[in-house]
Amino acid sequence: MRIALGCDHGGFELKEVIKKHLEERNIEYMDYGTYSKESVDYPEYALKVAESIINGESDCGILCCGTGIGISIAANKVPGIRAAVVGDVFSARLCKQHNNANIICLGGRVIGPGLATMIVDEWLDAEFQGGRHQKRIDKVIEIEKKYSKK
Ligand code: RB5
Numbered sequence: 001m002r003i004a005l006g007c008d009h010g011g012f013e014l015k016e017v018i019k020k021h022l023e024e025r026n027i028e029y030m031d032y033g034t035y036s037k038e039s040v041d042y043p044e045y046a047l048k049v050a051e052s053i054i055n056g057e058s059d060c061g062i063l064c065c066g067t068g069i070g071i072s073i074a075a076n077k078v079p080g081i082r083a084a085v086v087g088d089v090f091s092a093r094l095c096k097q098h099n100n101a102n103i104i105c106l107g108g109r110v111i112g113p114g115l116a117t118m119i120v121d122e123w124l125d126a127e128f129q130g131g132r133h134q135k136r137i138d139k140v141i142e143i144e145k146k147y148s149k150k
Contacts, residue, residue: 001124004058006032006045007108008071011064013037014108014116018062021117027124030058046074050081053102061103062120068105075103079144082137087111092119096126098133 003022007015012034022029032048034040042065049061061083065071068085075083083103084095087110095101104123106116 001027001060002058003027003029004032004049004052004061005029005063006049006061006071007034007064008042008045008066009034009037009039010042010066011068011071011106011108014064014106014111014113015062017113017116018064018106018120021120025121042071043074046071046083047078049103050075050078050083054078054080059102063103063105064108065105066107066109068107068110072103072105075105079141079148082140086119086123087115089115089118089122092122093126096123097129100128100133100137 005015005019019029019031030052032052033045046063049063052058053061063071063075072083072085075081081103082099082101083105084099084101085105086092086095087107
């Protein structure tokens with residue numbers, strides 16, 4: 001499994017924590033930046049990570065900004081991306097089991113490193129349950145198709 005990582009300046013420190021945690025778990029990752037606390041625009045990093053997943057270069061992604069919100073809104077504009085803002089362990093598990101979230105978005109100004117790494121582990125170790133949940137995701141895909149301009 002390979003994970004795409006991305007952040008803006010508000011999520012930079014948390015991304016570094018997550019990188020270290022993934023290394024300890026021997027999980028491969030690609031770091032799409034940003035690489036410092038200098039101010040940047042989160043949509044650029046959301047797009048890099050989302051495209052890495054859609055192109056098959058990565059299996060899933062973790063995005064960090066100040067709240068996790070802006071970067072999730074941007075990532076969710078890419079068809080096929082299901083990016084969930086997560087701030088608790090229960091939602092971390094359920095966003096995989098029910099929503100098959102292929103990106104989680106974390107707020108570097110909201111949660112601390114301990115909770116963030118627990119969230120990452122819970123999400124990575126959970127499995128999508130399919131069944132009625134797949135039917136609902138299929139309906140989300142129908143919405144994407146209805147509003148995508150070619
Ligand atoms: C950047 O200041 C901040 O707006 C950004 O990190 C994020 O929180 C946006 O949703």
